[in-house]
Structure formats: structure tokens, C-alpha cells
Amino acid sequence: MTIRSVLIANRGEIAVRIIRAAKALGIRTVQVxxxxxxxxxxxxLADEAINIGAPAxxxxxxxxxxxxxxxxxxxxxxxxxxxxxxxxxxxxxxAVVAAGMIFIGPSGEAIRLLGDKVAARExxxxxxxxxxxxxxxxxxxxAAAEAIAERIGFPVMIKAAAGGGGRGIRIVQSLAELxxxxxxxxxxxxxxxxxxxxxxxxVITRARHIEVQIFGDGRNFxxxxxxxxxxxxxxxxxxxxxxxxxxPDDIRQRLCASAVALATEVGYRGAGTVExxxxxxxxxxxxxxxxxxxxxxxxxxxxxxxxxxxxEMFKVAxxxxxxxxxxxxxxxxxxxxxxxxxxxxxRGFTPAPGTVTRLSVPEGEGIRFDTLLYAGYTVPPFYDSxxxxxxxxxxxxxxxxxxxxxxxxxxxxxxxxxxxxxxLALARDPxxxxxxxxxxxxxxxxxxxxxxxxGVSAEVA
Amino acid sequence: MSRxxxxxxxxxxxxxxxxxxxxxxxxxxxxxxxGDTIGLIEVMKTFQQIPAGLDGKNITFLVDNEEPVMxxxxxxxxxx
Numbered sequence: 001m002t003i004r005s006v007l008i009a010n011r012g013e014i015a016v017r018i019i020r021a022a023k024a025l026g027i028r029t030v031q032v033x034x035x036x037x038x039x040x041x042x043x044x045l046a047d048e049a050i051n052i053g054a055p056a057x058x059x060x061x062x063x064x065x066x067x068x069x070x071x072x073x074x075x076x077x078x079x080x081x082x083x084x085x086x087x088x089x090x091x092x093x094x095a096v097v098a099a100g101m102i103f104i105g106p107s108g109e110a111i112r113l114l115g116d117k118v119a120a121r122e123x124x125x126x127x128x129x130x131x132x133x134x135x136x137x138x139x140x141x142x143a144a145a146e147a148i149a150e151r152i153g154f155p156v157m158i159k160a161a162a163g164g165g166g167r168g169i170r171i172v173q174s175l176a177e178l179x180x181x182x183x184x185x186x187x188x189x190x191x192x193x194x195x196x197x198x199x200x201x202x203v204i205t206r207a208r209h210i211e212v213q214i215f216g217d218g219r220n221f222x223x224x225x226x227x228x229x230x231x232x233x234x235x236x237x238x239x240x241x242x243x244x245x246x247x248p249d250d251i252r253q254r255l256c257a258s259a260v261a262l263a264t265e266v267g268y269r270g271a272g273t274v275e276x277x278x279x280x281x282x283x284x285x286x287x288x289x290x291x292x293x294x295x296x297x298x299x300x301x302x303x304x305x306x307x308x309x310x311x312e313m314f315k316v317a318x319x320x321x322x323x324x325x326x327x328x329x330x331x332x333x334x335x336x337x338x339x340x341x342x343x344x345x346x347r348g349f350t351p352a353p354g355t356v357t358r359l360s361v362p363e364g365e366g367i368r369f370d371t372l373l374y375a376g377y378t379v380p381p382f383y384d385s386x387x388x389x390x391x392x393x394x395x396x397x398x399x400x401x402x403x404x405x406x407x408x409x410x411x412x413x414x415x416x417x418x419x420x421x422x423x424l425a426l427a428r429d430p431x432x433x434x435x436x437x438x439x440x441x442x443x444x445x446x447x448x449x450x451x452x453x454x455g456v457s458a459e460v461a
Numbered sequence: 462m463s464r465x466x467x468x469x470x471x472x473x474x475x476x477x478x479x480x481x482x483x484x485x486x487x488x489x490x491x492x493x494x495x496g497d498t499i500g501l502i503e504v505m506k507t508f509q510q511i512p513a514g515l516d517g518k519n520i521t522f523l524v525d526n527e528e529p530v531m532x533x534x535x536x537x538x539x540x541x
Contacts, residue, residue, distance in 0.1 A: 036529065055529045056474060191482065342505065351505035353472055381473040382529065385505040 003027055003078045003102060003318040007071045008042065009092075010082030011061060013372045013388055014294070015042035018080050021310035030074040032067060034060035036380040041372050048074060055382040061085045064092050068099050078102035078317060084384070087293040088115050104317040105270045106292050113266065114290040118161050118199050124287040127265040129258040132277065132286040134201035142182050145200060149178055152202040158182060160189035161197035168192060169235070171203055204286065206438045207277040209237075210244050212259035213301045215312065216268035217322045223256040224301050224309070225331055231426070231442045233349070238419075238442060239426060240337045242300035245397055245435040248283070255285050260326075262290065271298070271313050277439075296339070296389070299370060303335035303393040333366075334397040336404050338426075340371075341385040344417035345450070353381040354416030362410035366393035366403060369411070379416065387418060397435075401427055425450055464538040465517050469530045473504040475511075477526040485526075492518045493539060500536065517541060 005028035008015045019029045019042055031046035036055035043049040050070040053060035060066065062085055071079055079096045081087035081104065090108035097103055105111070114120045118137045125131060133152045138161055139145045149156050149172075158181060160168030170185050172178045182198070190196035209232065213224040228244035229237045243252070259274035273295045275288040298309050307324065315323060343349040355378040361369045371388030373379075379387065392407050394400035405427040408420055426432050429449065431441075469475065477485035477500050486498050493499060493513040499520070501508045513520075517539025524536050 056527055191480070351507050353505060381471070381504045383505065 001077065001102070001319055003104075003314055005030065005074070005076040006078045006080050006104070006314070007032060007067070007074055007076045008046070008080050008082065009061070009067050009071075010080070010085055010087070011037055011040060011042065011372075011383065013370050013386060014082040014296070015040070016045060016372055017370055018082060018310055019045045021308060021314065022080075024308075025311055025314055027314065028076075030070070030076050032061075032070050034382070036382050039377065041374055041377070044374075050074060055380065057085065057383070064089075064095050067092075068095050071096070071101055072099060076101060078104055078314075080104040080313070081293065083291075083293050083296055088291070090115065102317050104313050106268060106272070110266055110268065111292045114272075114292050116161060117159060117163065117289060118197070120290055121199070121287070123265055124262055127258070127261040129262050129274075129287045130285060132201040132204065132288070135199045137199065138197045139200055142179060145178060145182050145198075146175060148200050149175065152200075155203040155205070157201045157203050158185045158198055159201065160185070160193055160195070161199055162193035162195040163189065204277045204279050206281070206440075207279050208244070208437070209275065209288075209439050210247065210255065210278045210285065211273050211275040211295075212256050213295075213298070213309070214259050214263045214268065214272045214274055215309070215316070215322060215324075216263045216270065216272070217316045217320070218267050218269040220322045220325070221260050221263040221268060222322060222324060222326045222329060223260050224305050224307060224329055226252060226255060227297055227300055229297065230437050230439050231432075232439055233442050233446070237297065238339055239423065240297040240300055241397075242304045242335050243331060244278075245334075247278070251278070251283060251285065258285075258287075262287075270316060271295075271309050280438075296386070297337050299368060299389060299391045300335040300337045303366075303368065303391060304331045304333055305329055306332070333393055333395045334400045335391060335393040336400055338390045338404070338408065338423040339386055339419070340388045340390060340411070340413070340423070341419045342379050342387050342416050343385050343419055345419055345422040346417075349419075351381075351385045352417050353379045355379070356413060357415035358412060359414075360410070360412040362407040364407075366400075367407050368392075373413065387413065390423070398433070401433055422446075422450065464521075465515055465541055466535045467499060467511075467513055467515070467537045467539065469502060469511065469524075469532060469534050469536050471502045471504050471509060472532045473502040473509075473530060475524045475526070475528055475530045475536060476501040476503065476508075477522065487520050487522075487537075489521060491520050493520055502530065511536065513539075515539070 007030040029046040052066040086092040090112035093103040094108035186196040228241040231239040273291040359375045368391040392404040
């Protein structure tokens with residue numbers, strides 16, 4: 001069935017992005033919103049808007065009953081979950097289908113399977129995708145944990161089986177620390193995720209975070225190449241690139257093929273991302289997890305492949321076969337995305353909601369700004385701090401960095417602090433230009449190099 | 462005798478306890494000292510402690526747990 005109307009079960013910039021894709025396909029859009037979001041851009045752009053509850057996410061964007069009721073009332077064909085909130089909640093996907101509508105994403109069963117870190121690791125092994133040395137599934141008790149640590153060596157990461165998004169992770173350096181932290185991690189996982197199950201992995205100390213965009217229609221499976229997401233602060237991505245710079249071609253081919261093998265193993269349907277750690281020294285890559293949804297950083301893939309991933313999600317969810325075969329998917333040039341957050345980089349990245357008094361967005365070849373902002377908009381304090389994503393494309397990476405620095409200089413958001421100064425400093429940084437980064441690069445760089453260029457923040461603010 | 466007001470320095474979501482499983486920082490009727498934490502404000506997924514900022518007795522909360530607050534809104538009152 002071709003989708004003719006959709007309810008967007010999300011907010012912020014991704015809701016805007018989904019509405020734009022739907023409009024391009026002639027699909028009627030219904031936007032849900034919390035009481036704090038009545039003025040958001042997605043509400044203004046949608047054909048219809050429905051208030052689903054109080055500002056707290058669990059009373060609105062995480063309230064399955066309220067969203068299903070809104071979808072029924074609006075009589076939509078489909079629900080798009082975006083990212084975050086209920087996007088990786090298998091029960092939500094099932095509830096949408098049970099209500100007679102299409103969930104734009106994989107089945108609830110696939111979401112649950114791939115969302116369980118232990119089950120996903122087993123699927124990866126079946127598909128011959130390399131995994132980080134660690135426990136085979138959940139660790140039964142502290143004695144088993146000690147035996148695993150002695151086999152794989154310290155440092156060791158303890159992870160919540162039901163965790164994700166960088167949460168529920170502890171790193172231990174010794175047996176003594178393991179004995180101390182293991183019960184705490186289990187109690188914390190039980191409290192945070194309702195599941196105290198833990199698994200263990202060796203820490204790859206100097207790794208790059210590289211991920212592969214996959215797409216499936218349940219029968220055909222393709223990759224849209226990889227993204228480099230190593231620049232992170234507190235395990236949250238800050239800056240992403242496509243393709244991964246200085247990744248040897250043979251490695252790239254094996255990496256992308258392994259992601260397709262994993263998608264094939266589960267008969268994947270929709271857009272997804274397979275995340276890996278890549279150890280440059282040993283030239284080994286290791287599977288971390290699958291995200292069964294559209295990713296924040298999907299635009300850089302769109303910029304280098306020319307594919308509209310969100311439109312493709314609508315088509316495949318409506319029952320169409322994939323519009324592309326692997327040989328059709330080619331890359332051109334280089335793209336970088338900067339996540340512009342409402343945080344003050346000069347004050348320890350303190351989040352700062354507020355009202356946008358002036359907004360000026362750069363335009364030109366290869367420049368895209370996906371945002372929730374408009375002049376006069378008041379950013380509410382109840383949700384994450386992402387204001388928008390500046391995405392810049394050019395024929396090669398050096399040109400892309402130059403164009404990015406210029407675009408950042410011409411992006412003006414007044415009325416609240418933003419992370420634009422951080423990105424400007426990164427765009428001009430010699431180590432970033434050389435591509436000499438890994439997942440712990442940014443935090444040490446912030447302490448040394450960024451402190452030294454603090455004048456940049458004064459200049460831009 | 463007029464009561465003293467404790468206002469929220471930030472907009473966000475107010476929490477009376479550090480987690481759902483722990484008792485509130487302050488129960489109604491408690492005495493507070495300036496440095497005592499009376500609650501947390503969640504701003505864009507980060508949590509900040511809210512100090513009483515003044516000494517007082519017999520605290521009364523005007524904002525419920527997990528309710529949205531605006532910057533400058535009165536969270537609680539105490540007797541001097």
C-alpha cells in the first residue's frame with residue numbers, strides 16, 4: 001500500500017526533515033507535539049498538529065497510548081518514529097501495526113532482537129561479522145566476569161545488555177575494580193533499563209568509530225557506504241564525516257560487505273546503521289551495535305550518494321522494493337556534519353535554552369542546514385540540546401573543510417550560546433585536517449587545543 | 462510573618478529526589494540551610510542541583526516532583 005498520510009512521532013529537526021520528505025512525495029503530514037512544543041517548526045510545517053500531553057517526554061513523546069490515539073484520530077496510514085524517543089521500541093512498532101497502520105521501520109521483533117546487545121552480537125557472529133573480544137552473551141556472575149577479564153585482558157568495558165546511546169557503560173582497569181564495579185553496574189542497569197543483565201568487551205584503546213548505512217526491503221539489502229563518527233564528547237557524536245578519511249579501500253569493502261551480511265541475516269527492512277570500532281594499528285574492525293532507525297548524521301550519506309534516505313524509508317515501508325541496487329550506489333566528494341547544540345563551549349558545555357533573537361543561515365553550493373530554528377523561536381528546556389546540523393559537501397576533504405569554516409563563520413544564531421565556536425576551531429585545526437583522530441581525541445583536544453583558541457569563542461559570540 | 466521564597470535559577474523539570482528510588486532531598490516541614498540541596502532541575506537532559514540559598518524552617522514545596530518550572534518561578538517557601 002502506498003502511504004498517503006503519516007503521523008510524525010517525534011519533534012525537533014528530525015520531525016522537520018521527515019515532513020519535508022513526506023511533502024516531496026505528496027504525503028499528508030500530522031505532527032504530534034507536547035504542550036511545550038506548540039510553537040515548534042514542525043507544527044507550523046505540518047498539515048495538522050495534535051497536542052499529546054505534558055512537556056515531560058514520558059507524558060508525551062514516550063506515551064505510546066497517546067500517540068496511537070492521535071494516529072487513529074487523524075486517520076493516518078503510517079507512523080514515522082524519527083530517532084530517539086520510541087524509534088527503537090519494539091512494542092511501539094507492534095502497537096502501530098496492531099492499530100492497522102504502517103510503522104516506518106523494521107518489525108517490532110527485529111527491533112527487539114537487534115536492540116538486545118547480546119542477541120545482536122550473536123547475530124553478528126552468525127553473519128561472520130567480527131566482534132570485539134568479550135563475553136559470549138550475558139555474564140552470569142562475578143566469577144564468570146573475572147574469568148573473562150583474565151582471558152581478554154584489561155581494560156575491560158562492562159555494558160548493560162539493554163543499554164544504548166552510550167549509556168550504561170563502565171570501564172575497569174583491574175580485577176579489584178571489576179569486583180567493585182560489577183555489582184554496581186548491574187544494579188544501575190536494572191534501575192535504568194529494567195534489566196540488570198551485563199556483558200563485557202575488551203576496550204580498544206585507540207579506535208575510530210565508523211558506521212555503515214544499510215537499507216533493506218526484506219529481500220534486497222544494500223549499503224550506502226560508511227561514516228566516520230570518532231569526534232565525540234561524553235560518548236555523544238559532535239562531528240561526522242562521509243566517507244571515512246584514510247580508510248584503506250580493501251578495509252572499506254570488507255566493512256560495508258559485513259554490514260550487508262548482517263542485514264541479510266535478519267531480513268532487514270528499512271534504514272539502519274551498523275556501528276563498528278576500527279583499530280588503525282591492527283587494521284581490524286569490530287561490530288558494536290545496530291541502530292534500527294534513521295540516524296542523526298544521515299545527511300552526510302545523502303550528500304555523497306545523492307540518495308534521499310527518508311524518502312526511501314517511506315517508499316519501502318509502503319511496500320515498494322528498494323529503488324536502488326548496490327551497483328547504482330556510488331559516492332562523490334566528501335561531506336561533514338556539525339551538530340550545533342544549545343550549549344556554551346566556554347562554560348563546560350552547559351546547556352542553555354532560550355529565545356533565538358536573530359538567525360542567519362549560510363547558503364551556497366554544497367551547504368545544507370537541517371534545523372528546528374526560526375527567528376523568534378524559544379528553545380524549550382525539556383528535550384535535548386540539538387538546534388540543527390550544518391552539513392557541507394565538496395569535491396574533496398580539504399575543500400570541504402575550507403567551505404565548512406566559511407559556512408560556520410556565516411551561521412549566526414543570536415540569543416543563546418551555541419557550539420558554533422567549537423566547530424569553527426575544529427574546522428581550522430591541523431590535527432583534524434590530517435585526520436588524526438579517534439574516539440578519545442575530542443575530550444583531550446578540548447582540554448588543550450580548544451582552551452588555547454578560546455579567543456575564537458569571543459570572536460564569534 | 463512573611464515567608465521567604467526559593468526560586469528556580471533555570472527553566473526545566475523539577476525533581477525532589479536524586480532518583481525515583483531515593484527519598485526526597487527535603488520533606489515538607491524540614492528546616493534548610495543555605496548550602497542544602499532542595500531538588501534538581503533537568504535542563505536539556507542534564508541535571509543541576511538547586512541549593513536552598515538561604516536558611517529557614519518549615520519548607521513548603523509549591524512545585525510537584527517532575528513538574529516543569531520556568532526560570533524565576535518560586536519552587537518552595539520557608540519560614541525565616
